[in-house]
Amino acid sequence: xxxxxxxxxxxxxxxxxxxxxxxxxxxxxxxxxxxxxxxxxxxxxxxxxxxxxxxxxxxxxxxxxxxxxxx
Amino acid sequence: xxxxxxxxxxxxxxxxxxxxxxxxxxxxxxxxxxxxxxxxxxxxxxxxxxxxxxxxxxxxxxxxxxxxxxxxxxxxxxxxxxxxxxxxxxxxxxxxxxxxxxxxxxxxxxxxxxxxxxxxxxxxxxxxxxxxxxxxxxxxxxxxxxxxxxxxxxxxxxxxxxxxxxxxxxxxxxxxxxxxxxxxxxxxxxxxxxxxxxxxxxxxxxxxxxxxxxxxxxxxxxxxxxxxxxxxxxxxxxxxxxxxxxxxxxxxxxxxxxxxxxxxxxxxxxxxxxxxxxxxxxxxxxxxxxxxxxxxxxxxxxxxxxxxxxxxxxxxxxxxxxxxxxxxxxxxxxxxxxxxxxxxxxxxxxxxxxxx
Numbered sequence: 001x002x003x004x005x006x007x008x009x010x011x012x013x014x015x016x017x018x019x020x021x022x023x024x025x026x027x028x029x030x031x032x033x034x035x036x037x038x039x040x041x042x043x044x045x046x047x048x049x050x051x052x053x054x055x056x057x058x059x060x061x062x063x064x065x066x067x068x069x070x071x
Numbered sequence: 072x073x074x075x076x077x078x079x080x081x082x083x084x085x086x087x088x089x090x091x092x093x094x095x096x097x098x099x100x101x102x103x104x105x106x107x108x109x110x111x112x113x114x115x116x117x118x119x120x121x122x123x124x125x126x127x128x129x130x131x132x133x134x135x136x137x138x139x140x141x142x143x144x145x146x147x148x149x150x151x152x153x154x155x156x157x158x159x160x161x162x163x164x165x166x167x168x169x170x171x172x173x174x175x176x177x178x179x180x181x182x183x184x185x186x187x188x189x190x191x192x193x194x195x196x197x198x199x200x201x202x203x204x205x206x207x208x209x210x211x212x213x214x215x216x217x218x219x220x221x222x223x224x225x226x227x228x229x230x231x232x233x234x235x236x237x238x239x240x241x242x243x244x245x246x247x248x249x250x251x252x253x254x255x256x257x258x259x260x261x262x263x264x265x266x267x268x269x270x271x272x273x274x275x276x277x278x279x280x281x282x283x284x285x286x287x288x289x290x291x292x293x294x295x296x297x298x299x300x301x302x303x304x305x306x307x308x309x310x311x312x313x314x315x316x317x318x319x320x321x322x323x324x325x326x327x328x329x330x331x332x333x334x335x336x337x338x339x340x341x342x343x344x345x346x347x348x349x350x351x352x353x354x355x356x357x358x359x360x361x362x363x364x365x366x367x368x369x370x371x372x373x374x375x376x377x378x379x380x381x382x383x384x385x386x387x388x389x390x391x392x393x394x395x396x397x398x399x400x401x402x403x404x405x406x407x408x409x410x411x412x413x414x415x416x417x418x419x420x421x422x423x424x425x426x427x
Contacts, residue, residue, distance in 0.1 A: 030104075031232075031292055031305075032112055038306055039349050042313050051306040 019061040074257035076203040080249040083418040086242040086382040087137040102231035103293030117344025121238040121370030123223035128427045133241035153211040154184035158194035192402025194374030196410045202246040216244045218374040227296035238370015242378035256411040265405035268307045273298035335394035341365035341376040389420040
């Protein structure tokens with residue numbers, strides 16, 4: 001998971017992100033970014049997430065814990 | 072379900088596309104998305120232009136136009152058609168079946184089999200499999216398989232999830248007995264627990280059309296549609312395809328004792344460019360062996376996308392050459408299916424337009 005933060009930052013079109021950042025605080029936070037995340041976690045971690053699960057995660061940390069719980 | 076067919080072949084493919092073309096840019100003001108978000112959507116999904124029928128045009132109109140074209144050009148004799156299989160989820164009527172409407176309007180012989188199969192994006196391999204089975208009959212020598220939909224009429228103009236991919240098309244495939252010895256491998260899979268992943272909730276017998284079912288309602292994502300419109304759970308469909316299609320292909324190749332390198336092209340259903348690229352990545356197949364340009368040129372026309380893909384990307388090359396193809400379709404049902412077969416030396420393989 002060491003490339004998790006830089007990868008998430010790239011998907012959100014930000015230089016860097018913090019684990020405590022709220023997902024809906026990002027300008028690029030929309031259904032397309034969520035789809036990009038679904039595809040990213042499927043190909044990089046072989047973890048399948050639904051759009052609803054990602055939305056309910058609320059923060060970057062929430063997504064990280066969600067992914068880890070399915071690995 | 073593993074399937075295997077002996078001594079059958081495709082001898083011609085004709086795709087019929089409505090002339091009416093819509094550009095993605097012309098519709099973005101309908102979507103609850105900023106212009107920059109819409110342009111990002113266009114780039115990632117590969118949206119550009121798509122072909123849709125005008126109101127009132129149905130699958131049987133496109134099909135009759137295509138078959139008449141083949142009769143007029145002496146590429147098909149109407150008396151040789153022993154069976155007509157129509158794979159569609161946009162029938163002209165609930166009763167009777169659309170294949171019978173087509174048979175009647177074209178004056179085909181009465182001594183023939185007509186069948187409608189209700190399948191969407193997975194329907195090409197399923198229709199062909201049915202044709203191969205019919206050809207085991209002594210008296211059936213030529214089967215016409217028609218795949219197509221006009222479901223643009225059932226997608227809300229304010230649904231950015233489904234609207235920009237939707238295209239209408241019909242494709243006609245001629246299937247015959249082969250005199251040379253060959254084996255075609257097939258697979259059909261079903262998961263009806265995912266029935267709601269791609270659904271038009273109202274308008275059938277379960278929930279008939281009423282004033283309420285026609286009411287437009289906005290969802291949490293800002294897409295507005297009624298219960299009579301197609302609704303797709305995009306993330307569920309994406310995950311289903313990435314999970315089920317690669318192992319299905321691995322299994323069919325293994326049964327045929329061939330590798331991915333032996334396959335000339337993976338001619339897959341065309342949901343959007345993004346999903347096809349992700350599939351190719353996961354399967355470790357180069358993009359040039361898995362064309363993904365049908366949605367950007369014509370739109371996604373359910374079970375017609377594989378033959379449209381073949382007509383558009385291989386086309387005339389199939390008149391003098393032969394390629395080893397792996398076909399795969401996946402979508403509503405849920406359903407996923409595949410065929411592994413040699414296709415070539417066709418009598419025709421082209422696209423014509425329908426002017427309505």
